[in-house]
Amino acid sequence: MLEEIQGYWNHRSQSYAQLNLDELGSEKKQKWQKVFLKYAPNGFENIHLLDIGCGPGIFSIIFSELGACVSALDYTPKMLERAKENAQKAGARVAFYQGDAQNLEFGDGVFDWVVSRNLTWNLKDPYRAYQEWYRVLKKGGRLLNFDANWYLHLFDPKHKERYEQDREKVAQAGILDHMTQSYPNAKKMEEIAKSLPLSKIHRPGWDIEALESIGFEILGFDKEFYQEVWDCDEKLMFASTPMFLIAAQK
Numbered sequence: 175m176l177e178e179i180q181g182y183w184n185h186r187s188q189s190y191a192q193l194n195l196d197e198l199g200s201e202k203k204q205k206w207q208k209v210f211l212k213y214a215p216n217g218f219e220n221i222h223l224l225d226i227g228c229g230p231g232i233f234s235i236i237f238s239e240l241g242a243c244v245s246a247l248d249y250t251p252k253m254l255e256r257a258k259e260n261a262q263k264a265g266a267r268v269a270f271y272q273g274d275a276q277n278l279e280f281g282d283g284v285f286d287w288v289v290s291r292n293l294t295w296n297l298k299d300p301y302r303a304y305q306e307w308y309r310v311l312k313k314g315g316r317l318l319n320f321d322a323n324w325y326l327h328l329f330d331p332k333h334k335e336r337y338e339q340d341r342e343k344v345a346q347a348g349i350l351d352h353m354t355q356s357y358p359n360a361k362k363m364e365e366i367a368k369s370l371p372l373s374k375i376h377r378p379g380w381d382i383e384a385l386e387s388i389g390f391e392i393l394g395f396d397k398e399f400y401q402e403v404w405d406c407d408e409k410l411m412f413a414s415t416p417m418f419l420i421a422a423q424k
Contacts, residue, residue: 197232198232198235198236198260198264202403202405203236205402205403206233206236206403207236207240208402209399209402209403209419210236210237210240210289210318211240213316213318213393213394213421214287214316217240217241218237218240218241218242218287219240219241219242220241220242220243221241221242221243221286221287222242222243222245222284222285222286222287223237223242223243223244223245223285223286223287223288223289224244224245224246224247224280224284224285224287224288224289224310225237225244225245225246225247225268225289225290226247226275226288226289226290226293226307227247227248227249227275227290227291227292227293227296228246228247228248228253228254228257228270229248229253229256229257229291229292230253230256230257230260231246231256231257231258231260231261231266231268231270232260233289233291234246234257234261234266234268235260235261235264235266235268237289238261238264238266238267238268239264239266242287243267244266244267244268244269245268245269245270245271245280245285246268246269246270246271247270247271247272247273247275247278248270248272248273249272249273249274249275251272254270254272257270258270275290275293275297275303275306275307276297276298276299276300276302276303276306277302277306278306278307278309278310280310281310282309282310283309283310283311283312283313283315284310284312285310285311285312285315286311286312286315286316287311287315287316287317287318288307288310288311288315288316288317288318289317289318289319290307290318290319290320290321291319291320291321292320292321292322292324292417293321294319294321294372294381295321295322295323295324295325295367295370295372295373296370297370297372298370298371299371300371300372300381300384301384301388304381304384304385304388304390305388308388308389308390308424311424312424313424314423314424315423315424316393316421316422316423316424317385317390317420317421317422317423317424318419318420318421319381319419319420319422320417320418320419321377321378321381321417321418322377322412322415322416322417322418323376323377323415324367324373324415325364325367325368325370325373326373326374326375326376326415327414327415328364328367328368328373328374329373329374330374330376333414336413336414337353337414337415339414340353340410340411340412340413340414341353341354343410343413344410344411347407347410349407349410349411351411352411353411353412377418378395378397378418378420381420382395382420385420385422389424390422390423390424391422391423391424392420392421392422393421393422393423394419394420394421395418395419395420395421396418396419397416397418398416399417399418399419400412400416400417400418403417404417
């Protein structure tokens with residue numbers, strides 16, 4: 175499963191990196207910073223932060239610019255190459271590592287923060303991943319996780335109906351739809367998603383229960399924050415799969 179997922183993201187690394195790079199050159203960067211700082215009352219200056227599933231390194235760069243000492247991990251070699259290139263161009267100091275989010279090679283209590291975006295839905299064992307993220311955090315350290323019910327439509331009829339309505343609206347608007355077969359490799363990711371456990375689970379309810387059972391204190395969860403960050407096309411495209419955030423503390 176890991177190799178299939180790695181192969182998919184290796185193949186998609188260039189197009190995905192470009193989509194995310196656009197955020198750095200737009201007002202989105204400031205919007206993300208505002209979201210991050212909402213859950214960091216003392217800011218990020220000199221804190222040790224792990225960006226798990228860093229992809230092309232956009233969060234890593236933003237946190238570095240906020241003053242954090244950033245370590246960034248991804249399982250996909252080509253995605254890490256993109257991330258290193260992007261960080262270098264941005265002048266951001268980031269230490270990059272290839273590794274598995276479910277089996278971290280860092281010691282206990284190393285980081286003040288763990289952050290992740292669009293990763294947990296990819297994982298074969300997300301509960302174990304959350305356990306590992308808890309382990310590498312210092313006592314009082316914080317987790318900030320962003321994700322969505324990206325493939326719930328494959329299992330939930332009511333969700334599928336809303337998802338198909340989204341596809342019709344996007345087509346009418348003439349927007350390239352990232353969730354349809356016209357988008358490169360969409361079918362491949364859909365096939366992989368069918369065998370991933372979180373594709374069929376309503377979230378973030380599951381995540382909150384899992385995190386609390388591990389020992390995290392939930393500081394907040396927000397299913398509407400995307401309204402602050404996404405542009406009009408994204409809001410239309412992902413209306414039935416809004417991104418949520420969960421903030422938690424060890």
